[in-house]
Amino acid sequence: MTKYVGSIDQGTTSSRFIIFDRKGTVIAVDQKExxxxxxxxxxxxxxxxxxxxxxxxxxxxxxxxxxxxxxxxVSVGITNQRETSVLxxxxxxxPLHNAVVWMDTRTDQLVGRYAKDGGKDRLREKTGxxxxxxxxxxxxxxxxxxxxxxxxxxxxxxxxxxxIDTWLVWNLTGGADGGIHITDVTNAxxxxxxxxxxLDWDDEILKLFNIPRACLPTIRSSSEVYGExxxxxxxxxxxxxxxxDQQAALFGQACLNPGEAKNTYGTGCFxxxxxxxxxxxxxxxxxxxxxxxLGDKKAVYALEGSIAITGALVQWLRDNLxxxxxxxxxxxxxxxxxxxxxxxxxxxxxxxxxPHWKDSARGVIAGLTRFANKGHIARAALEAxxxxxxxxxxxxxxxxxxxxxxxxxDGGMTVNELLMQFQSDILDVPVVRPKVIETTALGAAxxxxxxxxxxxxTNDIVENWGVDKRWHPAMSKAERTKLFAAWxxxxxxxxxxxx
Numbered sequence: 001m002t003k004y005v006g007s008i009d010q011g012t013t014s015s016r017f018i019i020f021d022r023k024g025t026v027i028a029v030d031q032k033e034x035x036x037x038x039x040x041x042x043x044x045x046x047x048x049x050x051x052x053x054x055x056x057x058x059x060x061x062x063x064x065x066x067x068x069x070x071x072x073x074v075s076v077g078i079t080n081q082r083e084t085s086v087l088x089x090x091x092x093x094x095p096l097h098n099a100v101v102w103m104d105t106r107t108d109q110l111v112g113r114y115a116k117d118g119g120k121d122r123l124r125e126k127t128g129x130x131x132x133x134x135x136x137x138x139x140x141x142x143x144x145x146x147x148x149x150x151x152x153x154x155x156x157x158x159x160x161x162x163x164i165d166t167w168l169v170w171n172l173t174g175g176a177d178g179g180i181h182i183t184d185v186t187n188a189x190x191x192x193x194x195x196x197x198x199l200d201w202d203d204e205i206l207k208l209f210n211i212p213r214a215c216l217p218t219i220r221s222s223s224e225v226y227g228e229x230x231x232x233x234x235x236x237x238x239x240x241x242x243x244x245d246q247q248a249a250l251f252g253q254a255c256l257n258p259g260e261a262k263n264t265y266g267t268g269c270f271x272x273x274x275x276x277x278x279x280x281x282x283x284x285x286x287x288x289x290x291x292x293x294l295g296d297k298k299a300v301y302a303l304e305g306s307i308a309i310t311g312a313l314v315q316w317l318r319d320n321l322x323x324x325x326x327x328x329x330x331x332x333x334x335x336x337x338x339x340x341x342x343x344x345x346x347x348x349x350x351x352x353x354x355p356h357w358k359d360s361a362r363g364v365i366a367g368l369t370r371f372a373n374k375g376h377i378a379r380a381a382l383e384a385x386x387x388x389x390x391x392x393x394x395x396x397x398x399x400x401x402x403x404x405x406x407x408x409x410d411g412g413m414t415v416n417e418l419l420m421q422f423q424s425d426i427l428d429v430p431v432v433r434p435k436v437i438e439t440t441a442l443g444a445a446x447x448x449x450x451x452x453x454x455x456x457x458t459n460d461i462v463e464n465w466g467v468d469k470r471w472h473p474a475m476s477k478a479e480r481t482k483l484f485a486a487w488x489x490x491x492x493x494x495x496x497x498x499x
Contacts, residue, residue, distance in 0.1 A: 004068065005449040006076040006237070008055055009441040010164050011245065012084075012101065012267040013315075015054040017062040018441040019073070022454070024464040026438060028068075030061030037098060042105035042350060045098035048086045051164065052171050060233050070237050076172075076229065077241030077448030079248035079440050080164040082190045085139040087150060087161050087215070093176045096147045096159060099167075100139045103268070103308050103350045107138040108359050114138075114208070120357065124281070126202055127192045128288025130357050133350075134306065136163055137192040141209050157214035163187045165242050166217045172239055174230045182226055183217040184242035185299055189290040194219065196279055196288065199299060221293040222247070223447040241447025243292060245440050246270040249410055250302060251292050252443030253434065254465040256458055259402040263389055264440065265413035267315075268353070269307035271392045273400060276300060284395035285355025294450060294458075303399055305354040305392030309347040309363075310385040311413055316349070317381055323374045331416045334379040340483075341376035342367040344490035345384045352494070355395040362497035366490040385413065386423040387487040393427060406430045406470075410439040417471075425475035426484065435466040 004027055009016040014034065019027040032054040037045040063069060083102035088095045100106070111131045114122070120131045129135055140161050144151040153159040160170065165187050170179035188194040188201075193211065195202040201216055220226060225240045243251060246264055250272045253262040258276035263269060274291055277298050282288055291302035314330045317323050324330050346352075348361035365377065389407075397403060406429055413419055414433045424431040436442055449455045 003074045003454070004072055005445040005454055006059070006073045006234070007441040007445040007448070008059070008076065008078045008168060009245070009444065010051060010055060010078070010080045010168060012081045015051060015058050016441065017055070017058040018438055018445070019062055019066050019068065020442060020445045024436055024442055026436065028062045028066035030058040030065060032058050044101040044104045046084065046101055048088065048095045048099045048167055051099070052168065055168060056231065063233055070234050073234070073237045074454045075225070075238045075240040075448040075452045076234060077243070077444030077446075078165050078168055078239065079243050079245050079444035080168070080187070082163055082187055082244040082246070083134055083136045083139070084164050085136040085143065085161070086164065086167045087140065087143045087147065087159055088167070090158055090160050091176055093171070096150055097143055099164070100143065102134060104139070105133045105350050105359060107133045107142050110138045110141060111359065123192060123205060126195050126205065128189070128196050128279070128281070129192050132357055133359055134353065135190055135192040137205070137209055137211065140211055144211070154215040155212045159215055160217070161215045162217050163190065165244070169226065169239060169242070172229045172231050172234070173227045180227045181217045182220050184220055184222045185290045185293045186222055186244040186247040187242065188219045190244060196290065196301070199290070199293070221295055223292070223294045223451045225451055238452060239448070240451035241444050241449070243444050243447055246272055246304065247290070247292055247302070248443030248447070249440045250274065250443065251446055251461070252439030252441070253408045253410060254462045255408065256462065259400070261396065261404055262408040262410065262439070265310055265385060265409065265411035267310070267312045269310040269385060269389055271305040271389060271396065272302045273396050274300065274302055275400065280400060282395070282399045284398045285357055286392070286395050286399055287354065292447070294447070303396055305396060307388045307392065308350050308353045310388065311411070312349070313345070313347040313381045313384060317378065323378065328415070330378050330382060331418050333375055334382050334418055337373070337375035337379055340379045340383055341372050342369070342486070343372050343376045343380040344487055345377065345380040346490050346494040347381070347384055348494045352491070354392050356491070358495055360496050360498040361494045364490065364494045366493050367486070382416065382419045383422060385419060386426045387484065389423060390426050390484065404429055406432050408432050408434065410434065410437050420471045421474070424471040424473045426480060428473045428480060430473070431471045432467055433469045435468045
């Protein structure tokens with residue numbers, strides 16, 4: 001009887017369930033979008049109940065498409081949008097508030113308050129992260145302070161906190177009836193509450209942020225059997241792997257040696273470089289994070305460059321401006337012009353992330369003349385992704401002192417060939433798209449499959465990885481320098497917009 005591994009891929013805009021075979025081939029997939037809630041400028045929320053229901057809906061959908069049942073799966077892995085924070089009642093399972101999404105900026109005042117004493121990098125040595133609105137610790141702080149009764153309940157151990165992985169595992173394994181309250185090291189490393197060396201919650205930081213330990217999940221490895229799923233239609237299947245989405249993509253891309261890097265193009269862009277068992281502190285605006293931890297083995301660390309808005313900019317062109325009907329239309333529109341017409345689009349909708357870390361930046365379109373048209377704006381929107389990736393890669397090379405030989409790419413935008421070629425041109429290195437671009441879901445599947453012996457070792461992962469297409473740089477050095485200098489000029493115009 002052929003067996004498979006299931007992967008829950010809970011992302012910023014949608015939830016998916018993907019079933020993989022031993023070769024890492026997609027057998028079936030089902031997907032459902034969830035509502036993006038914008039209560040105020042800079043605030044972004046999700047309905048955690050909707051996410052849970054959608055997750056169960058896509059699980060059922062994918063199993064039906066593949067004509068499979070729970071008994072055909074050896075294990076299930078979870079990968080998730082990181083930093084998105086949920087606080088819920090332990091007895092009822094009801095969230096106390098909408099989930100506060102990773103790109104939400106409501107904690108900007110808290111960031112300012114804590115940065116006054118010791119600067120934005122005061123926790124970097126312990127956590128690998130600067131003080132920023134991005135991470136979940138301050139989101140939890142905000143929830144405890146602003147949801148009536150939340151703090152008292154948290155101190156009494158009556159409410160539970162977690163990123164979306166924690167919320168899903170708890171519900172999958174019984175919810176209010178004995179659900180397991182855990183997270184893995186990769187998600188924990190994005191809270192700014194975990195010490196990277198001890199891989200445990202840091203008491204000093206908990207005290208600083210006034211966060212009761214009682215509401216926090218237990219930290220586990222990324223690949224082990226956590227428990228058995230009680231929720232239909234996965235009843236009886238072990239949940240055995242958890243990786244934050246970007247770490248999952250690193251794993252799924254088989255970047256298992258120090259110096260290997262991948263970039264995921266989703267709502268935002270996230271580049272990770274494996275640094276092995278060595279913690280590499282960043283002096284150029286990157287994050288030090290946990291890459292993965294397999295069972296009892298030592299943790300593997302990574303450098304990360306996080307970009308808030310890339311694919312979301314294409315969605316914005318579609319939903320807010322209406323100049324395209326579907327996201328893939330952006331490539332055809334961008335190809336109606338020969339170049340960007342000197343138009344640059346800095347999508348600092350929720351500030352700038354790596355390597356700038358400027359919460360007060362806002363989006364600008366620079367260089368407009370009467371000549372510019374919607375084709376130029378579409379092209380500038382695509383190029384914005386590539387320029388931001390270049391900024392991050394430059395920082396990564398400086399921090400790691402390792403030159404990148406190629407960039408492995410994945411995520412939805414990799415189907416855009418115009419973007420991939422421009423990415424290679426502006427980086428001056430080959431860009432590689434693998435045969436399976438669902439590397440995020442695949443990484444979680446690998447973690448879950450390794451835990452139960454479905455794959456024998458990480459060598460199986462390396463063997464499964466294969467190239468679909470490779471783009472080589474075809475731009476002159478002079479042109480590359482000119483374009484990037486103009487981009488940097490546009491970035492300066494976006495800074496300090498919010499007083």
